[in-house]
Amino acid sequence: MYTYKKTFRFIALSLILISILGCTNKNYNNNFKSKKNSPQRKKQEKINPENLPKDPIITATPDYTYSKMKEQINQLNKRYKQIKTSSIGNSVANRNLYLLRLGNGKKKIAVVGGFHGRESITSLLVLKLIEDYSKNKNINNYNLKKILNQTSLYFLPMINPDGVEIAVNGIKNLEDKNFYIKANEGSSNFKRWKANARGVDLNKQFNADWEEVKAEDQPHFAHYKGSTAESEPESKALANLSRKERFDAIIAFHNSGNVIYWYYNQNTDTYKRDYLLAKKISSVNHYKLITPDESNKKAAGYKDWFIKKFNKPGFTIEIGNKKSEEQLPAFNLNKYFKENRTILLELAQNI
Ligand SMILES: [Zn+2]
Structure with a gap:
């Protein structure tokens, strides 16, 4: 055992x-x-060419006009299938008013550039933002995937393509040269041109106290408000889109001044809401807030009309730190991009 x-x-x-x-x-x-x-x-x-880092499509492009923009938009569409591109209408000279959309969320934010002829760097900035948001999953502490599931972003890079063409290339390809020279106070240098092809300032075209706005009384390189509000196809198309989509917030880029306009006679509740949002944007780009006292109480700009009509926040953001009567140099694009890279994301998280 x-x-x-x-x-x-x-x-x-x-x-x-x-x-x-x-x-x-x-x-x-x-x-x-x-x-x-x-x-x-x-x-x-195997080396997959899709995984190699690609050169950016939107770069500091001198003498930036509609035709250069069109090429870049085609390239963006080829590379980033999530961008949905359409046109919301045509300019006086029959150029497309492009709209590029990104994201699928219920909240809607529009960002608009190229209102004024001599401000085409704002068009580059708007397109650089959509390229950045298309290629990245996270930017700093912002979770882009999450934001784009909650928010739809509407990018309108150039709402005044005819004005940009005049400011960059002059009137050599245009008929009726006398009209333009007269609107330009006799000068044949068109670098300061802000208006559209009919000499109307598109940011004085919206129905917010339009009758009372003091402005030039005939076509002019700047500050003529037109015969009626929304008399121009460009401003009408933007107003129509805004009425249809009922954005939760809008940003209009202009140059220059490094400032943020956010006030248009808001009531007590929306005043506080919009002031806090403006402060959040300013905490990102470090631009100065324009106070209610400094703001125009009667204006017919896009952001003024948007605030008045929809009771929602609207911002005019002036990039570039010095007053300029001409295009800002294209090589500044990266500076403006870095400053404003995440303002849309900050806004999306707070509306
Ligand atoms: Zn402007």
Whole structure:
């Protein structure tokens, strides 16, 4: 009985020992195999050109006009299938008023550039933002995927393509040169041109105290408000889009001054809401807030009309730190981009 137990114990221990050694050996073989194979496996991995870093499409482009923008929009559409591009109408000279959309959320924010001829750097900025939001998943602490699931972003890079053409290339390709020279106070240098092709200032065209706005009384390179509110196809198309989509907030980029306009006779509740949002934007780009006292109480700009009509927050953001009567240099694009890179995301998180 005793011997039988001892023998049994010996056999059991031996079996355990053999199985442990077996395992160790197997592991050793596995390690050896994987070490041996890994360099080869690396070599065999195919390089997918889709995974290589790509040059940015939107770069500081001098003499930026509609035709250059159109090429860039085509490239953006080829690379980023999530961008949905359409046109909300046509300018006086029949150029498309492009709208690029990103995101699928219920909240809607519009960002508009290129209101004034000599401000085409704002068009580059708007497109640089959509490229940035299309290629990245996170920017700083902002979770882009989450934001774009909650928010739809509407980018309108150039609402005044005809005015941009005049400010950049002059009137050599236009008929009725006398009209333009007269509107330009006799000068044949059109670099300061702000208006559209009919000499109307598109940011004095919206139905917010339009009748009372003091402005030039005939077509002019700047500050003529037109014969009626929304008399121009460009401002009408933007107003129509805003009435249809009922945005939760809008941003209009202009230059220059490094300031944020946010006030238009808000009531007590919306005043506080909009002031706090303006402060949040300012905490990102460090531009100065224009106070209610400094703001125009009667104006017919897009942001003024948007605030008055919809009771929602609207902001005019002036990029560039010095008053300029001409286009800001294109090489400043990256500076303006860095400053304003996340203001839309900050706004999206707070509305
Ligand atoms: Zn402007």
